[in-house]
Amino acid sequence: MLRILKDYLFVVFVIASAAAAIIPLFHILFSVFYNGIPVLAKYGMEFLTDTLPPPNKAGGGIFPAIYGSLTMILLSSLLGIPLAVFAGVFIAEYPNNPLSRAARVVLMIMLEFPTILVGLFVMAIVVIPMGTFSAIAGAMALTIVMLPYVATYTEQAIRSVPRHYKEAGYALGLKKFRVVFSITLKMAKKGFMTGLLIGVAKVSGETAPLIFTAGNVWRSTGALNEPAGAIPLWIYYLVQQPYANYHEIAWGAAVVLLTIFLAIFLPGRLMVRS
Amino acid sequence: MDKFKIFLIPFISVVFGILVLMLAVFAINSIPIFQREGLAIYTENVWIASETPEEERYGILAAIYGTLYTSLIAVLIVLPISIGFSIFVVDFVPERLKEAFIIPTDIMAGMPTILFGIWGIFLLAPFLSGIADFLYNTCSFIPLFSYYNPTGFSYLTAGVLLAIMVLPFASSLIREAYRAIPVVYREAAYSLGLTRFEVAKILLGYIKPAILAATLLAFGRAVGETVAVSLVIGNAFNINPSLFAPGYTISSLIANQFGNAFVYEYMPSALFSAGLALFAIGLVVNIVGLLVLRRWTYA
Numbered sequence: 001m002l003r004i005l006k007d008y009l010f011v012v013f014v015i016a017s018a019a020a021a022i023i024p025l026f027h028i029l030f031s032v033f034y035n036g037i038p039v040l041a042k043y044g045m046e047f048l049t050d051t052l053p054p055p056n057k058a059g060g061g062i063f064p065a066i067y068g069s070l071t072m073i074l075l076s077s078l079l080g081i082p083l084a085v086f087a088g089v090f091i092a093e094y095p096n097n098p099l100s101r102a103a104r105v106v107l108m109i110m111l112e113f114p115t116i117l118v119g120l121f122v123m124a125i126v127v128i129p130m131g132t133f134s135a136i137a138g139a140m141a142l143t144i145v146m147l148p149y150v151a152t153y154t155e156q157a158i159r160s161v162p163r164h165y166k167e168a169g170y171a172l173g174l175k176k177f178r179v180v181f182s183i184t185l186k187m188a189k190k191g192f193m194t195g196l197l198i199g200v201a202k203v204s205g206e207t208a209p210l211i212f213t214a215g216n217v218w219r220s221t222g223a224l225n226e227p228a229g230a231i232p233l234w235i236y237y238l239v240q241q242p243y244a245n246y247h248e249i250a251w252g253a254a255v256v257l258l259t260i261f262l263a264i265f266l267p268g269r270l271m272v273r274s
Numbered sequence: 275m276d277k278f279k280i281f282l283i284p285f286i287s288v289v290f291g292i293l294v295l296m297l298a299v300f301a302i303n304s305i306p307i308f309q310r311e312g313l314a315i316y317t318e319n320v321w322i323a324s325e326t327p328e329e330e331r332y333g334i335l336a337a338i339y340g341t342l343y344t345s346l347i348a349v350l351i352v353l354p355i356s357i358g359f360s361i362f363v364v365d366f367v368p369e370r371l372k373e374a375f376i377i378p379t380d381i382m383a384g385m386p387t388i389l390f391g392i393w394g395i396f397l398l399a400p401f402l403s404g405i406a407d408f409l410y411n412t413c414s415f416i417p418l419f420s421y422y423n424p425t426g427f428s429y430l431t432a433g434v435l436l437a438i439m440v441l442p443f444a445s446s447l448i449r450e451a452y453r454a455i456p457v458v459y460r461e462a463a464y465s466l467g468l469t470r471f472e473v474a475k476i477l478l479g480y481i482k483p484a485i486l487a488a489t490l491l492a493f494g495r496a497v498g499e500t501v502a503v504s505l506v507i508g509n510a511f512n513i514n515p516s517l518f519a520p521g522y523t524i525s526s527l528i529a530n531q532f533g534n535a536f537v538y539e540y541m542p543s544a545l546f547s548a549g550l551a552l553f554a555i556g557l558v559v560n561i562v563g564l565l566v567l568r569r570w571t572y573a
Contacts, residue, residue, distance in 0.1 A: 003469055010471035014366065017358025021445060022375070024438045025382045028393045035396075086285035094279065103286055105564075106293050112491065112560040114498025116525045120532070120549050121296045124303060144292055151289070176278040198384065205386020208500035208525070212532055232388040236501050239395050247396070254392050261386055269380055 029258075036255030039248045047252055052218045052234075055243040062253050064220045068135060068228035069260075072214065073204050075139035075224070080146040080203075081196060087147070088154025088195075089180055095159075104155075110148040118144045119209035126213070133215025135228035141209035146199040153195020157188035190271050197268025205261050207232035231257045300553055303546035307332065310540060315547050321511050323538050332544035336511045338551060340429065340521035344503065345496035347433025347517070348440060352492055355437075356445035357485065360452045361474050376446075383442035391502035394435040399426035399506050402434065406518040427508035430517040435506055436496040444492040447567075451484030452477065483566050490563030498556050500525040524552045 040047055046061050053060030091100040091107075122141040127133055161184050169179040185192060207230075210216070215227035216237060231253050238250035307315050311332070318333025363375050403426025455477050463473040478485070508520020509530055522530075528545050535541040 003472070007469035007471045010469075010474065014358045014362045017355040018362035018366075018375075020355050021359040021441055022378070025378060025442070027397075028382075028385075028390065028438070031393055031397055032389055083285055083288060086282050087289050090279075090282040090286045093282075099283070099286055099290075103289055106289055108564055109557065109560055110289075110293065112494050112498070112556065114500065114525055114552055114556055116498070116500040116528055117296070117300070117549050117553060117556075120528065120546070121299050123532075124299045124546075125295070147289065147292075176276060177281075180278070202384055205384075205388065207386070207388045207391075208529065211501075211529055232386055232501075235388045235392055236505075239392055239505065250392060254389055257386055258389060261384075262381070265381065265384055269377065 032251070032254045032258050035251040036253075036258075039252035040255060042248075043252065047249075048256070052249070053245065055241070056245055058245070060245075060249065062231065062234060062249065062256065064218065065229040065231045065234040065253065066256065067222065068138075068214065068217075068220065069204065069230045069232075071135055071222075071224065072139045072142055072210075072228060072230060073200065075135065076142035076146055076203055077200055079139065080143035080199070081150060083143070084147045084150035084199070085154050085192075088151040089158065089185075091151070092155045092158035093176075093180065107148040107151055110144075111152070114208075115141075115145055115206060116208040116211070119212045122209070123212040127215075130225070132225070133213060133227040135214060135224045135226070138210045138214030138228055138230065141213045142203045142206060145206055145209055146203045149199035149202055150195050153198065154192055157191030157195065158184050160191060161187045194268045194271050197264055197271075201261055201265035201268065204264060205232055205257060207236050211236075231260075297553070300546055300550045303543055304550050305543070307540055307543035307547050315544060316551060319511060319513055323541055325538070327539035330538060330540045332540065334524065334527060334544070334548045334551070336513050337522040337524045337527040337548060339513050340432075340507065341497055341523040341525070341552070341555070343429050343521070344432040344436055344507065344523055345493050347429065348436035348496040349489055349493050351434065351437035352441050352444050353485075353489055356441055356448050356488070357478065359441075359445045360449035363449055364453050365470070365474070376449075379442040379445060383446065387439065387499065387502045390435060390439050391505045394431065394502055394506040398435060399431050402426050402428070402431050406430070410518065425508065425520065427506055427520050428516075428518045429507070429514075429521050432503045432507040432521075432523070433517075435502055436499055439499060439502065440492040440495045443495060444488045447488040447491065448481070448485055451481040451488075455480055483569065487563045487567035490559050490566065494556055494559040494563060497559065498525060498552065500529050504529045524548050524555075528552075 043059065043061060046059060048061055048066060049063050050059065050061030051064055052062070087103065090097075091103050094100050119141050122137055122144070126137040126140055130137070158180075165183055165187060166179055169183045174182070210230050210233050214230055214233065216233045217227045217229050220226065220228055235250045235253050235257065238246045238253070241247075315333055316338065317335055319335040320331050320333045322329060322331040324330050363372060367375055406426065406428065459480070460473065460477065463476050468476070503523055504526030507523055507526050509522055509526060510520040512519055512521045514521065528548055531541065532545055535545055
């Protein structure tokens with residue numbers, strides 16, 4: 001009897017914890033849309049093309065933030081993807097090299113690393129010498145955040161390709177470079193693309209590494225060597241302001257951010273069949 | 275050595291270079307404050323910023339305390355829930371529906387943290403403030419609930435928000451480990467006529483190391499989280515046992531104070547040394563977590 005009672009309690013516990021795990025997650029997604037979509041409807045297309053209005057004035061938009069986010073995501077992808085892919089190729093191709101063994105540990109540590117420290121680091125080595133916050137500094141911080149994701153996924157993707165395909169390539173007399181980039185990476189395209197997309201998606205939503213690198217501005221000239229805004233940064237600062245219309249804009253920006261994130265992340269995630 | 279390898283070496287070196295350089299930057303920039311205060315920077319709770327360098331005095335004990343306190347709250351919430359949730363997904367959900375539970379948690383694991391922040395500041399904090407008021411009025415004799423006039427910006431709010439943020443990560447580690455237990459063990463246990471509870475208890479015994487690793491790695495993530503926490507922790511130099519008291523964490527201290535730090539002589543250095551402490555805590559927790567996980571995967 002006691003055993004059955006315990007089993008019953010156990011089932012209750014399992015279902016309750018599933019609910020406790022799922023409900024907050026859905027509540028967050030739901031409340032971003034619930035609070036944000038009316039804002040987008042109210043502000044119209046200008047929300048994407050206009051600049052921040054004065055406090056308690058109607059209208060306005062988040063264009064400088066969108067522009068800043070897109071330029072920094074693009075720039076960090078240009079810097080980070082080649083770097084990470086080549087590093088990943090090295091680890092996969094020379095798995096027993098001491099450099100590779102150590103790099104694997106370093107990448108795992110970087111994956112778990114507090115991103116605010118990345119921001120502080122880039123500030124010390126880029127922002128202070130340059131004398132100003134800039135989109136370039138922001139992009140460099142994002143590059144460091146992206147690197148471990150793309151590198152580890154690339155490594156795993158390459159290692160999943162059976163050896164004899166590579167051997168067939170060598171038998172044709174191909175150079176190692178050609179074998180890796182024309183055969184192995186092509187065959188491992190799916191895992192490789194997943195890594196890219198997850199890395200870029202992750203970076204698109206980062207706030208902490210940008211606070212002391214991009215600096216944040218409400219209006220920008222668009223120059224890369226000047227301070228830049230970003231959607232997450234804007235949300236971070238807007239919610240700390242006392243004005244109701246800034247809170248509204250923050251919710252609207254949250255929907256835009258979530259949409260960008262999902263548009264990059266979901267294709268990557270759905271490619272993985274677990 | 276082949277050409278290809280020589281071509282790749284610079285790239286792999288950059289990966290190392292970044293970590294080494296990072297450690298160096300934090301260490302070097304911390305030197306001025308160590309020379310001035312010694313280890314007192316980590317053992318005192320003071321924050322006196324002054325235009326005259328002689329009067330400046332910094333101690334980040336409150337932030338270290340807040341970091342450990344909020345991360346502990348998060349882990350204590352996450353551990354039972356993610357074990358229960360893993361059992362639910364593996365044992366209770368039919369195979370075809372599993373993905374429907376796994377994909378949302380994966381999305382949440384990678385979701386921009388600022389979205390947790392905006393939800394935390396506008397929805398979670400007011401909600402928990404109501405609960406805090408009630409608990410203060412009814413059981414303020416318990417130190418945990420003893421903070422007068424709770425605002426909702428507190429260790430508890432930060433801890434709960436962190437729990438929600440690290441849960442997808444912790445539960446995916448535990449779930450994958452639980453799922454990987456060979457079916458024969460499960461069948462053997464059921465064939466003895468054991469109840470679901472007894473079977474789960476036995477099976478969980480097999481994956482103890484994975485649970486330990488998940489706990490450590492979740493703690494490591496909670497320690498490093500910045501923006502969401504800094505919006506709900508209340509940002510006060512406070513060392514208080516009460517769940518409802520406002521506080522600071524190391525990362526929220528850095529996020530909040532660095533903007534104007536360069537006006538003062540020693541504040542940048544004090545904040546770099548705070549970063550160094552965060553670096554150290556994160557590194558130790560994560561390395562131990564990864565070692566536990568690795569030893570278990572290869573065993």
